[in-house]
Amino acid sequence: MLEVKNLRKEYGPLTAVKGISFSLKPGDIFGFIGSNGAGKTTTIRMISTLLEPTSGTAVLNGADIIANPMDVRRMIGYMPDFFGLYDDVKVWEYLDFFAAIYRVPSGQRHDIITNVLELTDLTVKKDAFVQSLSRGMQQRLCLARCLVHDPALLLLDEPASGLDPRARADLKELIAELGRMGKIVIVSSHILPELADFCNCVGIIERGELLAFGTVDDVVRGIQPTRELEIRVLADAPNAARAVSAMNGVHEVRSTGEDTVRVEFSGTLEGQADIIDKLVRDGYRVVGLREQQADLEDVFLRLTTGAVN
Amino acid sequence: MAITAWITEFRDTYFANATSRRDFRVQMRGSRSAILFGCYLSALVAVATIYYSGSNIGQVQSVVEAQRALTEFYATMMRVLAILVVLITPALSASTISAERARQSLDLLFSAPVSPRYYLVGKVISSYRYTWMLLILALPITAAAVVLGGAAWADVLNAYLLLSFHALLFTTFALLMSAVAPKPVTAIVWSYVGVGLYVLFTTAFGGFATFSRGSTDELPVISTLSPFFVAENASSYSLIAGINVPNWILTGLLVLAACKFMLLGAAVRLEPGQPKHVRSLRAHALAYWFALALLSGFSATSGGFFGTTISAVQLGAATFAMGLVLLLFLPGIVTYGFDDGRRHYPDGIFRFKKMLTAQPSGSLPFVLTFFTTSIVGVVIGQAAAGRAPSTDLIPWVIFGLGFWSLLWALGRLASSALLGVKSARSVLSGIIGTVVLLPVGIIPALHTALGINWPANLWMFWILGPIIDPKTYGITPVLYGGGYLLLATFILIAAEASLKKRMLRVRLPHGYSATT
Ligand SMILES: Nc1ncnc2c1ncn2[C@@H]1O[C@H](COP(=O)(O)OP(=O)(O)O)[C@@H](O)[C@H]1O
Ligand SMILES: [Mg+2]
Numbered sequence: 001m002l003e004v005k006n007l008r009k010e011y012g013p014l015t016a017v018k019g020i021s022f023s024l025k026p027g028d029i030f031g032f033i034g035s036n037g038a039g040k041t042t043t044i045r046m047i048s049t050l051l052e053p054t055s056g057t058a059v060l061n062g063a064d065i066i067a068n069p070m071d072v073r074r075m076i077g078y079m080p081d082f083f084g085l086y087d088d089v090k091v092w093e094y095l096d097f098f099a100a101i102y103r104v105p106s107g108q109r110h111d112i113i114t115n116v117l118e119l120t121d122l123t124v125k126k127d128a129f130v131q132s133l134s135r136g137m138q139q140r141l142c143l144a145r146c147l148v149h150d151p152a153l154l155l156l157d158e159p160a161s162g163l164d165p166r167a168r169a170d171l172k173e174l175i176a177e178l179g180r181m182g183k184i185v186i187v188s189s190h191i192l193p194e195l196a197d198f199c200n201c202v203g204i205i206e207r208g209e210l211l212a213f214g215t216v217d218d219v220v221r222g223i224q225p226t227r228e229l230e231i232r233v234l235a236d237a238p239n240a241a242r243a244v245s246a247m248n249g250v251h252e253v254r255s256t257g258e259d260t261v262r263v264e265f266s267g268t269l270e271g272q273a274d275i276i277d278k279l280v281r282d283g284y285r286v287v288g289l290r291e292q293q294a295d296l297e298d299v300f301l302r303l304t305t306g307a308v309n
Numbered sequence: 310m311a312i313t314a315w316i317t318e319f320r321d322t323y324f325a326n327a328t329s330r331r332d333f334r335v336q337m338r339g340s341r342s343a344i345l346f347g348c349y350l351s352a353l354v355a356v357a358t359i360y361y362s363g364s365n366i367g368q369v370q371s372v373v374e375a376q377r378a379l380t381e382f383y384a385t386m387m388r389v390l391a392i393l394v395v396l397i398t399p400a401l402s403a404s405t406i407s408a409e410r411a412r413q414s415l416d417l418l419f420s421a422p423v424s425p426r427y428y429l430v431g432k433v434i435s436s437y438r439y440t441w442m443l444l445i446l447a448l449p450i451t452a453a454a455v456v457l458g459g460a461a462w463a464d465v466l467n468a469y470l471l472l473s474f475h476a477l478l479f480t481t482f483a484l485l486m487s488a489v490a491p492k493p494v495t496a497i498v499w500s501y502v503g504v505g506l507y508v509l510f511t512t513a514f515g516g517f518a519t520f521s522r523g524s525t526d527e528l529p530v531i532s533t534l535s536p537f538f539v540a541e542n543a544s545s546y547s548l549i550a551g552i553n554v555p556n557w558i559l560t561g562l563l564v565l566a567a568c569k570f571m572l573l574g575a576a577v578r579l580e581p582g583q584p585k586h587v588r589s590l591r592a593h594a595l596a597y598w599f600a601l602a603l604l605s606g607f608s609a610t611s612g613g614f615f616g617t618t619i620s621a622v623q624l625g626a627a628t629f630a631m632g633l634v635l636l637l638f639l640p641g642i643v644t645y646g647f648d649d650g651r652r653h654y655p656d657g658i659f660r661f662k663k664m665l666t667a668q669p670s671g672s673l674p675f676v677l678t679f680f681t682t683s684i685v686g687v688v689i690g691q692a693a694a695g696r697a698p699s700t701d702l703i704p705w706v707i708f709g710l711g712f713w714s715l716l717w718a719l720g721r722l723a724s725s726a727l728l729g730v731k732s733a734r735s736v737l738s739g740i741i742g743t744v745v746l747l748p749v750g751i752i753p754a755l756h757t758a759l760g761i762n763w764p765a766n767l768w769m770f771w772i773l774g775p776i777i778d779p780k781t782y783g784i785t786p787v788l789y790g791g792g793y794l795l796l797a798t799f800i801l802i803a804a805e806a807s808l809k810k811r812m813l814r815v816r817l818p819h820g821y822s823a824t825t
Contacts, residue, residue, distance in 0.1 A: 012729065050416055050419060052581075073420060074422050080416050080417070083414060083416065083417055086335075088335045093331070097331045098421065100327035101421045101422070101423055102421060103422070
């Protein structure tokens with residue numbers, strides 16, 4: 001369980017993060033979305049105990065980032081947006097080093113390293129020098145080193161930047177797997193489509209403020225409460241429109257031509273079924289229904305250009 | 310159990326340190342280390358051969374002459390080793406932290422449960438071990454000197470220990486530079502400059518002590534603080550309270566204390582947000598300072614340290630002058646600002662409880678306590694040596710309080726009037742350079758130009774004027790000190806006024822207020 005409480009960071013006159021709060025539970029994959037300079041890295045570094053918050057705090061499984069930073073560090077794996085690996089060190093030595101740093105008993109290290117290498121698909125590179133790895137492999141190695149101590153929380157800062165599409169797909173698969181293993185995963189990105197399809201939870205940050213937080217559906221619905229239903233009938237669309245205009249949840253009805261009824265609707269799915277039911281019972285010949293819902297991309301664009309606020 | 314946790318932590322830090330283990334792997338990797346060791350050995354052998362063939366060892370001569378030639382050979386080889394130690398050991402750690410910072414791998418480490426102490430100790434172990442490898446590689450050549458009769462094994466062991474202490478000192482200093490410097494290159498340059506100055510200073514004084522020695526091995530510790538006289542001084546000792554204490558033990562203790570202090574400084578740099586590092590650093594500074602003052606007071610009275618006993622007035626001036634070391638750190642201690650991402654908000658002027666924190670209200674208490682500590686230490690040291698405290702010290706106490714308060718107030722003004730802690734630091738450093746250091750160069754030049762003989766009155770205009778000739782000045786330090794206190798008060802009022810004006814624009818986080 002991660003609880004972020006009113007986390008705030010000031011750099012002189014600039015407030016990089018303006019008191020954000022949210023909480024996540026095991027298994028959550030949290031997409032942390034914001035344009036460059038929005039405050040993602042600052043937030044993640046504060047949760048990783050690397051940066052002292054100006055005020056506010058975060059608590060991970062009972063350990064507070066300010067009061068017990070060492071306890072927090074034992075439970076997290078942090079992958080920075082930019083990082084360097086050591087020269088002259090082999091892949092397994094690198095992982096062995098971090099396993100030792102995390103005080104993994106030496107008897108278990110071999111098995112753990114084998115496991116994380118397998119999970120990150122680096123087994124064949126076990127004896128390669130880290131500086132010889134490709135960017136994607138280095139990314140995966142860095143992720144592997146975050147996993148040697150079986151952390152409860154993973155903080156991945158722009159993990160997909162600089163990867164080719166293939167490596168990106170592999171990474172998504174890996175992150176989804178980590179979620180299934182019951183870890184909390186925070187993934188940040190300034191590119192939205194990267195996250196939308198495998199996160200079960202998103203937060204949109206802009207100029208240090210968390211504008212929206214929740215499941216993808218909740219966030220979308222929170223921003224755009226109505227959806228458009230496009231109902232096709234065989235004939236007599238204007239009358240059909242009048243027939244449903246007074247129903248629950250219906251905001252506005254328009255008809256185009258003789259065969260299309262457009263309904264601005266904010267009701268439940270029950271209500272949506274009732275509309276079709278009414279039309280059918282009133283004798284209109286319903287051919288089909290199409291739902292048009294704003295997707296995360298629209299939400300993001302509307303939020304960050306100030307359409308909401 | 311706290312004690313078991315402590316033992317585990319101790320074992321992990323000193324005996325199973327992952328950082329030093331990884332470094333060892335890299336140090337021993339492939340042909341590079343073999344080539345390096347090869348070059349090192351060839352250099353040693355070459356010097357030994359050239360020296361040997363150039364000397365008259367082995368020619369027909371008296372036993373006494375042969376013995377002297379061998380001793381000289383041994384001393385020369387140890388000096389060559391010392392040169393190598395001076396050249397190699399700073400390089401072992403000067404780029405570690407700064408390179409990790411440049412490579413952006415520090416965050417990976419410090420998001421793991423790594424304390425600065427664990428990391429720094431690991432780094433020190435790595436390079437100390439490496440130094441010993443180099444020393445042991447040179448053993449065959451020094452052993453030749455022993456076998457031929459130029460030295461005794463015990464002397465060689467002591468000399469090696471002394472050299473390794475110097476290596477420890479240099480490598481730790483370089484590690485500190487590496488934590489402080491913005492770039493790897495800067496760290497390397499600063500390390501060599503610092504080590505160079507140290508070696509110059511200790512060699513000048515140590516050489517003087519070594520070559521003007523009497524018939525016994527009793528020598529001041531300074532003679533073993535230079536790496537170049539380890540062969541001559543390996544068995545030297547100091548007479549402390551009637552006991553002959555070997556100088557290598559004293560050197561070891563001094564070096565360990567210095568290293569601990571420097572590592573604490575590096576820890577502050579590695580984890581700037583952690584108040585416990587600052588507290589530890591400041592507490593150690595006060596404790597070491599007190600010990601040093603105690604020693605000075607004791608030996609100034611009993612005659613050991615300065616060679617002769619000195620008067621209370623001179624001692625007061627000397628104690629004050631010793632305290633000037635603090636000037637080096639003053640810009641870091643007394644300034645504050647909003648731009649370094651840390652919580653350096655003005656929280657009052659003088660809070661004794663905050664003395665060991667980096668909070669602005671703790672800086673004046675710390676600076677004054679640091680100064681007072683040295684006076685108290687000297688007085689107690691004198692009392693221990695059997696001299697009652699003298700009222701002659703009092704003018705210096707007032708002078709010191711005034712001087713330090715004045716510099717503190719200037720730092721406060723710089724912080725309050727400027728936008729950031731960085732600019733405040735530069736301004737204060739500039740002020741210190743101008744009022745304290747610059748006159749030391751200008752006044753003698755003026756004297757020459759105006760044809761006045763040294764020491765002459767122009768020194769009166771120096772901020773440290775009274776220390777030039779403490780005996781003739783008498784009550785003058787009191788006048789200077791009082792004036793400084795007055796000036797400090799005015800500056801402080803100006804600082805608070807400008808702070809208040811700025812506070813209207815800066816919103817303070819909860820729990821802080823602009824005036825206290
Ligand atoms: N050390 C710093 N000093 C001053 N400002 C900083 C510092 N680090 C970040 N910032 C500022 O904080 C804001 C947020 O930065 P960041 O968290 O890196 O954004 P993101 O990761 O979302 O791109 C930016 O405006 C950035 O310029
Ligand atoms: Mg970023």
